[in-house]
Amino acid sequence: MDPDRLSPEHAQAQLQAIRHLMARATHYRALSAPTALVAGLLSVFAAYLCWRTAESTLLLPPMMFVWLWLVVLVIVWVLNAYFLWESARQRREPLFSPSFRLAMSSFLPPLVTGGVLTWWVLQTPDILAIVLVWNVCYGLALLGTQAYAPRSLYVLGWAFLLTGLLLTLPYALVPYYAVWFERIATIAMAVSFGGYHLAYAVIAWRSTAELFPRDAARSPKRYHASSVGDDLP
Amino acid sequence: MISPDQIDKTIHERGRLAIMTLLASRPAWAFQDLKADLKMSDGNLITHLRTLHKAGYVAVTKEIKHRPQTTYALTEAGRAQFQKYLEVLEQIVATGRQPAARATDATLAPVG
Numbered sequence: 001m002d003p004d005r006l007s008p009e010h011a012q013a014q015l016q017a018i019r020h021l022m023a024r025a026t027h028y029r030a031l032s033a034p035t036a037l038v039a040g041l042l043s044v045f046a047a048y049l050c051w052r053t054a055e056s057t058l059l060l061p062p063m064m065f066v067w068l069w070l071v072v073l074v075i076v077w078v079l080n081a082y083f084l085w086e087s088a089r090q091r092r093e094p095l096f097s098p099s100f101r102l103a104m105s106s107f108l109p110p111l112v113t114g115g116v117l118t119w120w121v122l123q124t125p126d127i128l129a130i131v132l133v134w135n136v137c138y139g140l141a142l143l144g145t146q147a148y149a150p151r152s153l154y155v156l157g158w159a160f161l162l163t164g165l166l167l168t169l170p171y172a173l174v175p176y177y178a179v180w181f182e183r184i185a186t187i188a189m190a191v192s193f194g195g196y197h198l199a200y201a202v203i204a205w206r207s208t209a210e211l212f213p214r215d216a217a218r219s220p221k222r223y224h225a226s227s228v229g230d231d232l233p
Numbered sequence: 234m235i236s237p238d239q240i241d242k243t244i245h246e247r248g249r250l251a252i253m254t255l256l257a258s259r260p261a262w263a264f265q266d267l268k269a270d271l272k273m274s275d276g277n278l279i280t281h282l283r284t285l286h287k288a289g290y291v292a293v294t295k296e297i298k299h300r301p302q303t304t305y306a307l308t309e310a311g312r313a314q315f316q317k318y319l320e321v322l323e324q325i326v327a328t329g330r331q332p333a334a335r336a337t338d339a340t341l342a343p344v345g
Contacts, residue, residue: 006240008329011322018254018319025258025270 023098023148030103030145031153032087033204035080040198042072047190051183060182062125066118069134069189099148106144110137128167128181131188135164138193152203156196163192243288244318248273249281253307253315256291261306290314 006014046068054060085095114137121129139161146154167188170181244253251271256262268278282305285291290311294304307315 006325008326011325011329014250015319015322015326018250018322021251021254022258025255 019098023102025148029150029153029204030084030100030107031142031156031200031204032080032083033201035076035083036197036201036204038079039072039076040194040196040201042075043194043197044190046072047186047194050186050189054182054186059125059179060127060186062122062127062130065127066122066130072193102148103145107141110140110144113137114141126177126181128170128177128185128188131185132164132167135160135167135188135192137164139164150204152200156200159196160192163188163196239321241314241318243284243290244315246281248277249285252278252281252285253290253311253318256305256307257312257315261294261304264303264305267305285311 049068050060050065053064081095084100088095088097088100114133117133117137118130121133139157139159142149142153142157142160144157146157167184170178170184174181244250248271252267255267255270264278267273267282268275271278273281282291282293286293288311289308292306292308292311294306296302296304
């Protein structure tokens with residue numbers, strides 16, 4: 001496009017194309033590292049409570065199980081909203097930025113599906129099926145953000161999805177609902193929502209430091225080699 | 234009035250503008266990722282990157298992790314110039330929203 005002929009309409013179209021390309025290419029971490037840390041710790045604690053309750057009552061009441069994890073979910077959501085707001089404030093962006101809306105549009109369908117399926121599964125006291133649904137739906141929600149999320153979120157999504165799919169194995173092996181299914185469900189929650197989130201928190205913290213090499217931004221001379229040809233592939 | 238001279242011609246070219254936009258969106262990009270995202274040929278992409286590098290807008294880093302990898306990042310000058318380019322575009326758009334200014338601004342009128 002010739003700069004001499006740049007009309008306001010062309011400039012507007014150019015700006016829109018730039019915004020679109022940037023929104024698509026910007027890494028958006030919908031799950032912050034501090035949130036993942038808290039989610040991981042709370043999940044391990046909630047799983048421990050479920051384990052102790054199952055020991056004393058033999059069968060874990062499904063409603064109690066769901067309510068306990070709902071409390072964890074609400075705490076984590078409120079915290080995540082705070083951290084995202086804080087992060088957006090530091091970048092001088094609104095919380096409901098195009099990236100946030102894009103992330104929500106990817107996140108919501110699997111999460112709503114998970115909620116409805118939980119209600120449906122609750123008609124039978126099958127806690128393992130609930131855990132299966134949560135892992136699969138959360139995994140799909142995370143994978144839905146892969147186009148603009150960092151690789152660690154993509155890996156996290158696959159970890160949840162595979163865990164959920166693995167939880168179909170007990171149903172294939174045993175033709176009835178065994179008591180130990182609940183133990184597996186509790187362990188799966190501790191490993192996935194607890195362990196995976198903790199691992200993600202560590203990776204996210206480390207990669208944030210690696211992704212923003214201050215030298216590259218502040219000392220361009222170090223990277224800006226004088227010989228052009230030698231630096232290109 | 235916005236003069237055409239205010240438009241950075243190095244950035245303004247379509248391919249290079251796309252490269253600058255992507256580089257502005259993340260701290261660093263691997264060559265292969267840039268190529269995949271922009272769907273450019275190796276030769277085309279290298280030519281544009283050389284031009285931007287020569288202008289001092291793009292920094293190049295060669296590393297050997299598991300295999301040799303070349304990454305590209307905006308320099309401070311590149312980021313500033315890109316920001317300036319966006320501001321000029323915004324000014325042109327703003328000028329277009331003022332009917333009186335638009336009528337008198339011959340340099341911005343579409344030609345042909």
